[in-house]
Amino acid sequence: MMACNSNVPKSNEGNLQINQVPANVDSEMTVLMREMYYNFEIIKDSIVAGKTVDRILFNDVRRTHWASPTDSTIMGPAFEGMTVDFLDKVDSLLLEEVNKEMYFNLTVQACLNCHQEFCPGPMGKITKLLIKPKR
Numbered sequence: 001m002m003a004c005n006s007n008v009p010k011s012n013e014g015n016l017q018i019n020q021v022p023a024n025v026d027s028e029m030t031v032l033m034r035e036m037y038y039n040f041e042i043i044k045d046s047i048v049a050g051k052t053v054d055r056i057l058f059n060d061v062r063r064t065h066w067a068s069p070t071d072s073t074i075m076g077p078a079f080e081g082m083t084v085d086f087l088d089k090v091d092s093l094l095l096e097e098v099n100k101e102m103y104f105n106l107t108v109q110a111c112l113n114c115h116q117e118f119c120p121g122p123m124g125k126i127t128k129l130l131i132k133p134k135r
């Protein structure tokens with residue numbers, strides 16, 4: 001497991017009682033993030049190939065505002081600020097006609113900025129989304 005929910009206690013593993021709910025059910029935020037990661041891989045491939053980006057791939061990004069995370073204590077002004085910044089970058093990318101690579105990378109950087117504060121686990125994986133400069 002590489003998420004930030006690694007602080008879920010493991011001590012009960014192996015002796016779950018009947019009717020006891022396992023502690024490791026994926027949060028709404030986790031499911032959203034996996035989908036965003038998957039969609040951003042497709043967005044990246046389209047941009048690199050010079051193809052039109054399918055806007056449907058951005059449909060769920062705004063749910064970052066309200067999807068419930070594993071650890072609800074992270075929700076607050078700092079998290080909200082990171083969300084607003086991320087969505088601003090998405091909006092700029094959607095408007096950009098020429099330098100899509102740069103605006104895509106700024107958006108991924110906004111993913112990383114939030115992760116730096118709230119969920120460093122997947123940063124290596126997210127970094128791989130960045131489009132490398134052409135030589």
Ligand code: HEC
Nearest residue numbers: 003005027029030033037069070082083086111114119122
């Ligand atoms: C405003 C903060 C924020 C932004 C922006 C953000 N994330 Fe996340 N991300 C989180 C948090 C918090 C979690 C942990 C979710 C949980 O445990 O409920 C997470 C989890 C993840 C995970 C792990 C999912 C798993 O399988 O456990 C991936 C991958 C991920 N994010 C990718 C991204 C990508 C790609 C972007 C940008 C397109 C992004 N994130 C933008 C806060 C953010």
